[in-house]
Amino acid sequence: MALLDQQAQLVSKPPRIMTAALVLPLSMVDADIPADAPIHAKETKAVERRGIELVFATERALGRQPQEQAFNNPGYDILSIPTQGGPSIRIEVKARIEGAEDFYVTHNEVVTGKNAVPHYRLALVTVSKAGPDHDQVRYVADPFTGIDFGDLYATGVRASWAKTWWAGTAPF
Template sequence: MYLDHVVTDGRLVNGARQVVSRRFQYVEVDRCGTASDPGAEPYLGYESPTAEQESQLSGHLDAAWAGQTAELVARDWAIEHLAGPHFESVAAVVQNRVDRVSEAVRVRLESEIRYWDRRTNEIKAQEIAGGKPRLNSGRARARADELAARLLRRRAELESEADLHSSPPTVVAAAVVVPQGLLDQLAGAPPDPTAAADKAETDRRAVAAVMAAERALGRRPTEQEHANPGFDIMSVDPETGDHCFIEVKGHLPRTEEIHVSARQVRQAQNDPERWRLAVVSVPDEPNAKPQVRYLVEPFVGMTMHAAQTNVPLNVNKLLADAGPPS
């Protein structure tokens, strides 16, 4: 499900509070009612069913559990895991800004108020002495009072900006995700139960090999959560503090093509100096050592279609262009 969480402040325009921050979040709910965070763009791996697949699913898909109950579970999960942290992060930023602006306003206006208080007394003394200053003491006092009133108004405005309100998350859209294995089974091609295990083991060995390569370079790698959408490993140079973001693609000897998500391509293009594509050749022999190669700036100059969700890459050509870890 796709949820929307809005934080507003106390400023009113046409009777409505002003939106300070808005955050959208995906939440996955399984048929057992367990909610989880699928990552920033889980739909990149999804496809709409074909007419033939819809026909195959007819009568086999029990979507009753995905009704109101799933929506309530997703909203409750978002309140606990999305709304609170989002509100706290926004509140910290807003309060810091309001404090800085309030102090700057106080310093400036109180300085001007003191100036006109002093000028009022000086002009009043001249008037008592029989002088005729160009500005009379009444107008000088009025300016000091106006500045004091402006200071009060500005403080009230800033306090209203810091008066944040967290609205309950709302469900914007929802979809039922059907596993590819079910479609294969209905089509008469039951999935190979060893395929998922082989892929998981290949990925595990590939990530472990890249972690070892990073340590050999003197960096400190940290494996990211499986749902992290942009990269698998974040590695830090302890001397410079520089970060490297590494997406790991492990492949078996028979693998001809790997895929990189559109999000990963965009992240690599936005941060080309720090993003790496690690292509890891994993042997079939369980005790054999995988070979790690890096591609730096692999997507410079690449243009994707707006509807493109992933980029297919030929393994042999990647290996020809890749070099040792760096």
């Protein structure tokens, strides 16, 4: 009964606002963004789609049958099956607008890449502002050799686009 009496005397206080944020659509502030501001993809899905489509075309040209994986598939975007037999290749596609400085690779993508070597490719696609005909792709074999998370709480790693691009080669 004493506990019930104490609970009956509880008084709720009005909430205190500790912080606030104003979220606006990009279209409302687009004109206020300086021309020299870092470039970020406004149409992320369109950029990713162009990357996937270029890698599909590249894989077909190499004589393989690419199969897109489910969006929530951890570790890779495309499973490419050789038409002449042999092991399938897992491909993680990272597409960025030209001029991008970095990209992010998740923990699952790194683990999948390490476990699937030598049948894994990191496909980097530079998406051109001039249109899809000017997009470029490079493949990186064994891209995660030097990455060691060392801690179970790591969720991924941010990597330099330029350094990784130059570590890549023509698709193989």
